[in-house]
Amino acid sequence: MIPFLTVAENVAIALQVNDVGRQQAQLRAARLLDALGMGHRGSNYPSQLSGGEQQRVSIARALANDPTVILADEPTAALDGTRAEMVMKVFRHLADSRNVAICVVTHDTRWMTYFDSTLELEDGRARG
Incomplete structure (x- = not known):
């Protein structure tokens, strides 16, 4: 900023x-x-x-x-649970209402239900 x-x-x-x-x-x-x-x-x-x-x-x-595409690297890392959920709901709303593609990188598995698909990386290997 x-x-x-x-x-x-x-x-x-x-x-x-x-x-x-x-x-x-x-x-x-x-x-x-x-x-x-x-x-x-x-x-x-x-x-x-x-x-x-x-x-x-x-x-x-x-x-x-x-934007039509959002790339978000740990967008909720500095947020408490309530505010992090608010951000995830905004992302979900954008995906549903405006057909925005959203790619989120996170270590926090609580948010997986907000996305249509997930890809897990472990030891250099991807699982989907």
Whole structure:
């Protein structure tokens, strides 16, 4: 994240660089932050957030431009169980409602039920 921008500005800028107008970008940023439980922190700066909060803002920014593919490496590592589940539900919703392909790398097997298929790597070998 850009340290001198607020949380909301960090999400909105991802839209603005793709020619989304400022007002529309701000509205979309607010909706994404709300969906990830971060709406109340929009005016804070990255340095004022915990690691888990920074992680959720980064996820909001990654989702800002409606990607068709999301590659997420340990997206819930710094989150507590409730917030991690919130992120997984957002991913599941995107997969179902917008046909987004989501690839998550995780050591946390609690989230396997959120995905259509899984691939387990052990000792350099893949099992599916």
